[in-house]
Structure formats: C-alpha cells, structure tokens
Amino acid sequence: MTPSTPSGCDRQALLTVSAWPACQNQAVNLAATLNADLHCHSTISDGTLTPEALAARAHAAGVQLWSLTDHDEIGGQQRAIDAALALGLPYLTGTEISVTFAGRVVHIVGLGFDHTAPELIEGLRATRGGREARAREMAASLAAAGIPGAFEGALKYVGNPDLISRTHFARFLVDGGHCSDVPEVFRRFLTEGKPGFVAHKWASLKDAVGWITRAGGAAVIAHPGRYDFTPTEEYALITEFVAHGGRGIEVVTGSHTPAEFTEYADIAREFDLLASRGSDFHCPEESRVDLGTLPPLPDSLTPVWAALADRIHRPTTVGG
Ligand code: AMP
Ligand code: MN
Ligand code: MN
Ligand code: MN
Secondary structure, three states: OOOOOOOOOOOOOEEOOOOOOOOOOOOEEOOOOOOEEOOEOOOOOOOOOOHHHHHHHHHHOOOOEEOOOOEOOOOOHHHHHHHHHHOOOOEOOEEEEEEEEOOEEEEEEEEOOOOOOHHHHHHHHHHHOOHHHHHHHHHHHHHHOOOOOHHHHHHOOOOOOOOOOHHHHHHHHHHOOOOOOHHHHHHHOOOOOOOOOOOOOOEOHHHHHHHHHHOOOEEEEOOHHHOOOOHHHHHHHHHHHHHOOOOEEEEEEOOOOHHHHHHHHHHHHHOOOEEEEEOOEOOOOOOOOOOOOOOOOOOOOOEHHHHOHHHOEOOOOOOO
C-alpha cells in the first residue's frame, strides 16, 4: 500500500499506511483531534521518570501517539519504542535540541527521525559535551553567592552523567531549603544576571534542523511563547528555521497559555507550518501539565503527525 498523508482538513482520517520500520500495520488515527503528546522528558535528561514509566503514564492517561523528547540526547529512544509498542501505543522518535539563536537559547524538537543516524547521534553528543564544565562554573557561581557544594549536590539528581542540567541544580536548591519550589529557583537563580547563570553556546539553528531533517524527521520550534523575542526577532527565527528546512511549531504546549494556543495557531497558518502538541512533562511533583491532558489542536491546522505517518512506530497488535 502506498503511504498517504491526509490534508489538514482530513480531520477524521483513519489511515493504514505502510509502517516504518517494516512491521505489521496497525491503523493509527491521524486526526487533528488525536490525543498526541509529543514532548516530555525522562531520567535520560531532566525528567524524574524512566522511559518505561512515562510510556505507562502516557498510556494510562489516554495518549494515542507518544514521543519522548529528552534534551540533546536520544539514548532513551529504543527503550521508549519498546515500552510504547508493548503497551500498544504508537510512537514517534523524539529529542529536544538546545540551540543558540541571536544570542539566546531556543529549543528545537525533532520528531520521527531514524534514531540510529550517525550524524544526529554525533551532533547531539557534541551539543551536550560542554554540560559538565558549564555545571562546574554554575556551582562556582552559586558558591560565590553563599551556596557551596552545588555540583555534587546536583549530581545526586542526575540520571545520565552526560546530561547535567539546570533542572538538577533547581532540585538541589529546593531540597536543600534554599528555595520553596522550582519556579522560585528560576526567579532567583540560574537565569541571566542571577547567581548560578553561565552563558553557554549550544548548537546552531542550521545544524539542529539539518541533523533532524537528514535523519528523516521533522524539526519543530518548541514552546515559541516562552522566548522573550520581539515580533521582529520571532519573525527572524521562524523564517531562518524554515529556510533551513524546519517544518513545524508547537501550538498546544504545557508552556503556553490558552491565548498563546490561539496566537501560535495563527502563526502556524501564516507560515504554513505543521502544528505540534506536547505537555513538556518532567516530573509528577513539578510539572503543571501532565501527559495527555492538554486541549486538542485548534481548528484547521495540519498536525505534524499527519506529515509523519510513515515514521510512526506502530504496534503489531491493538493494545489494551
Ligand atoms: P538547561 O538545558 O540545563 O539550560 O536546563 C533547561 C531546563 O531547565 C528546561 O528544559 C526546563 O526543564 C528547566 N527550566 C528552565 N526555565 C525554567 C523555569 N522558569 N521554570 C521551571 N523550569 C525551568
Ligand atoms: Mn527540561
Ligand atoms: Mn524546552
Ligand atoms: Mn522540554
């Protein structure tokens, strides 16, 4: 059977398309109203649940298409694929790449790529390579502000020694009684001008989009409402992203307000971008939005999963 991709208006599409990689097909609902959750984090980056526990939580919450998008890391992808398929849950490979654009940090989600692609693996390895040195500088900055031992403290929360992040420092600062919760940490520490902040050069936009695209996936701008860009800067980000081959934008994310769902739906239509949806779930105690609980995409958008139909890992049998 020839793979087919429904248009944005084909909202009730229930298609059986040739599976990738080759396996017995199971029909996957590709409608825009699908409960897809294509953004979350495991212990392989800065989440607190394993890929297997996330798969179970997504499945229990009624997620119909899932992706694990660890920061700068795809070491959890095979575990996520195996866990999802064992539950009968369709799966798209995922990652969230840290990018420096116009001197600021932008996150680019990759979906539906070949997770064995050497160029993507090497690009992500290089991107996360500077994290340990950065973490030691962050700890030195916190020590100068009267908080010693932060490197060793943060390491206690790290699941993957290659991926020490600000989130792990935040958990150390909360559990050590320096702040009452993670949002307070990011108000008082770890952000520009505050103790513990260390500027860092991440991947370029061109490289991040290229690695994902050449591995067969779609690049998506993560939580665009979270960047402090002027309209001109945002326009520059989107046009450069598209020029490099970027295809989608997160519209419904745990980082957006309902007003931003509408705002970025309009931007997706204006720039002819595919729309994505994901909770950005990290931790049951910390995350405001749980897996699978966001509203559906607004009307008349083309969901990113419709364009990635042939990249979905499909269960061979209908799961319970
Ligand atoms: P890093 O990649 O080490 O710079 O860490 C970035 C991570 O810190 C993000 O992916 C979030 O998980 C977390 N983070 C950043 N800003 C905030 C914030 N204001 N509130 C809560 N978590 C945040
Ligand atoms: Mn994170
Ligand atoms: Mn992000
Ligand atoms: Mn994220």
